[in-house]
Amino acid sequence: MIRESRVRRVVATGTFDILHPGHIYYLEESRKLGDELHVIVARDRNVRHKPRPVIGEAQRLKVVQALRVVDVARLGDATDMFRPIEEIDPAVITLGFNQHFSEEHLLASLKERGIGAEIVRIGEYRGDPCTSTRRIIERILEIRGRP
Amino acid sequence: MIRESRVRRVVATGTFDILHPGHIYYLEESRKLGDELHVIVARDRNVRHKPRPVIGEAQRLKVVQALRVVDVARLGDATDMFRPIEEIDPAVITLGFNQHFSEEHLLASLKERGIGAEIVRIGEYRGDPCTSTRRIIERILEIRGRP
Numbered sequence: 373m374i375r376e377s378r379v380r381r382v383v384a385t386g387t388f389d390i391l392h393p394g395h396i397y398y399l400e401e402s403r404k405l406g407d408e409l410h411v412i413v414a415r416d417r418n419v420r421h422k423p424r425p426v427i428g429e430a431q432r433l434k435v436v437q438a439l440r441v442v443d444v445a446r447l448g449d450a451t452d453m454f455r456p457i458e459e460i461d462p463a464v465i466t467l468g469f470n471q472h473f474s475e476e477h478l479l480a481s482l483k484e485r486g487i488g489a490e491i492v493r494i495g496e497y498r499g500d501p502c503t504s505t506r507r508i509i510e511r512i513l514e515i516r517g518r519p
Numbered sequence: 520m521i522r523e524s525r526v527r528r529v530v531a532t533g534t535f536d537i538l539h540p541g542h543i544y545y546l547e548e549s550r551k552l553g554d555e556l557h558v559i560v561a562r563d564r565n566v567r568h569k570p571r572p573v574i575g576e577a578q579r580l581k582v583v584q585a586l587r588v589v590d591v592a593r594l595g596d597a598t599d600m601f602r603p604i605e606e607i608d609p610a611v612i613t614l615g616f617n618q619h620f621s622e623e624h625l626l627a628s629l630k631e632r633g634i635g636a637e638i639v640r641i642g643e644y645r646g647d648p649c650t651s652t653r654r655i656i657e658r659i660l661e662i663r664g665r666p
Contacts, residue, residue, distance in 0.1 A: 431647040
């Protein structure tokens with residue numbers, strides 16, 4: 373029996389609060405690792421390791437969906453971060469250079485849930501001066517926040 | 520003689536300082552008016568009718584180029600705003616709902632330059648709360664600018 377050739381899905385995740393070329397680089401590098409790029413956009417309530425996003429989740433999702441490199445984008449699950457990953461069943465999950473997950477812990481948790489995806493950390497993009505949402509916000513406070 | 524069927528190009532323009540769904544709506548509505556969407560991204564030095572952009576022109580261009588709806592994006596000319604329009608030779612030029620051009624003046628200037636494009640004003644997008652760069656910046660100053 374010949375096995376049906378399987379679409380190789382890649383999952384990328386993030387907040388994507390104010391879109392910049394660092395995000396685009398992360399997504400483009402992720403896309404190269406498979407046939408379809410699925411993006412899970414963090415829910416507002418689940419962003420806890422850094423300040424709450426400036427832009428609400430529905431609007432952040434719309435901007436990510438508009439990118440050419442993205443095949444499918446959806447919001448994360450409100451309570452179970454692994455549920456959308458189970459549904460997508462990816463061959464690869466990518467992490468951004470500054471994402472706070474530990475690869476080992478994540479891999480262990482995926483195994484517990486029976487998810488066999490490989491984890492790939494994407495390197496830092498260094499092409500532009502304002503490629504972090506934090507830096508863009510700092511710049512706005514600096515140039516527009518003066519009384 | 521049968522005339523070769525001509526690609527109907529649409530030109531959209533803007534600063535696109537911090538990308539939001541209002542920009543995407545403007546570009547998607549523009550794209551529907553033809554076969555190819557060409558976007559002219561304003562040069563930093565040419566943004567004079569509102570505060571200077573937070574994000575530099577090269578970075579703003581990269582984000583616009585990453586959108587699925589955009590066929591070609593380029594920076595505006597440093598001194599002659601009509602030069603890229605002459606080069607693209609569009610059937611339609613679209614204006615955003617809040618762009619400061621007067622349709623009549625623009626049409627007169629295009630005629631003077633021998634550019635026969637139609638001008639279409641795209642309506643306002645009302646789907647999300649933060650669909651203007653000004654409002655996004657105000658929100659950042661409000662929630663992050665407190666001492």
